[in-house]
Amino acid sequence: MKTLSIAFLILSLSSFSFSTIINVPDDQPTIQDGIDVAVNGDTVLVQPGTYVENINYNGKNITVASLFLTTQDTTYISQTIIDGNQNGSVVTFESGENYTAVLSGFTITNGQGSGSGLNFTGGLL
Secondary structure (H helix, E strand, O other): OHHHHHHHHHHHHHOOOOOOEEEEOOOOOOHHHHHHHOOOOOEEEEOOEEEEOOEEOOOOOOEEEEOHHHHOOOHHHHHEEEEOOOOOOOEEEOOOOOOOOEEEOOEEEOOOOOOOOEEEOOOOO
């Protein structure tokens, strides 16, 4: 019985997963690089600055946020900019992401075309 209890405890503990905070630009140089290494449940925490890129969640249910997420200081929203450089949608959710995929605390600018700021196709968002 003791062996069975220990085996059950090990299986129970291995089923828990821990989320990771990926800091941009300290851990990853771009927001998309942070998204690429993230797994479901992780947070990509972005420092103030202008990030000229277009990001795609690629089916990951993660949080991508500025320091507004941790401080609730609204000044971080205008200080943390995702600039699409007139290169299509700035942020894309198109691979089945659900309501746990979060984008918080950014100024989104310079998207181009249909869905120029945010593009949601499919999923439950």
